[in-house]
Amino acid sequence: MKMVAELGAALLNWLESVGRAGIFLIQSVFRLPVRPKESLNLLVKQLYSVGVLSLVIVVVSGAFIGMVLALQGYSILAKFGSEEAVGQLLALALLRELGPVVTALLFAGRAGSSLTAEIGLMKATEQLSSFEMMGVDPLRRVIAPRFIAGVICLPLLSLIFSATGIIGGLIVSVNWLGVHDGAFWSLMQQSVYFDTDILNGFIKAVFFSVAVTWIAVYQGYECVPTSEGIGKATTRTVVLGSLAILALDFVLTAAMFGDF
């Protein structure tokens, strides 16, 4: 009997936190800014710390993943004498799956954790409550620019990831392994479609960006304002964010590419 009650309480708690997160998002984002110029400045600052500073890790890992894909693909395709198809493999794998998913995972680790830690520390040092004392809505001033910056940055980063991955794969397969570059491009262009591959990958990245940044800012805002609490919240951002990405990816893939 007691177990049933506990289970119910856990479910209710969980539902309550989901509801809180939803209201939190609506309150912070779907409101017109009071001073547009100043909010734009805040947004640009966040775009810098969330997007520009994540650029290096995204470019480097994109290039290496493209190179590894090309190497692995080449070693298997060469057995069938169709090593030109490595371009096709590279582009489809990167655009449909690896680009959005790996970028989102990197983003959760690089930007999401720092968002949580930053907001959590603001809460612990009572900056958030002093904003409130000054009559400034912390949701609008602190949360909204961070959330919007995350949603703008992740899709752009995922595009950059895919592009550098393809260039990395091109260098390995064409310049080092000697795949004919005309066949490399023509097979790639034959099999990659703008709407089904590039746009669908982009849409995936948009979904991931909302999920990851939402989790990150919410965990920061709701964390226990102690050093231990901030640490836990940061870990939870990365774990929950990564799980959300992988689960969402399955659902989106089934919806986009499920009809054969």
Add this chain to the structure above:
Amino acid sequence: MRSKRIELFVGAFIVVGIMAFVYLAVQVSGLAFSDKKDTYQIVARFDDIGGLSNRAKVTIAGVNIGSVESITLDKDLYMGLVTMNIDSDVDNIPTDSSIAILTSGLLGEKYLGLSIGADDEMLTDGGEIFDTQSALVLETLISQFLFKAGDSE
């Protein structure tokens, strides 16, 4: 001063992101912006479309002149009805031309190849090619070969 630098970096980041998008669109998917060419539709009925898919190429002498729009079943004749879009500047396909489902390479994609006929009348929008050659199905080929081998003994 510092805020100006940040703005510069953010601007560069967004430009790089958009450039990556354009690069993927143009170079990787081969999207041409003048792709919305005028086309006209013709149809053909096949006994067996054997793995032909939407957007497959339609070629004359190996040159791409259009693509498959849709593949449906003709319920009265039990044949595969293939509708294709042909570029409107290729407007001189004789009505008695024949069309075959071909394969690029040994295991490659299926595509349609037009062989030009000799009629003076040309196909127009909604026209139909009657002389069709179905896809080669490996199982049928093998069974024919086996039957022949059995006969000669």
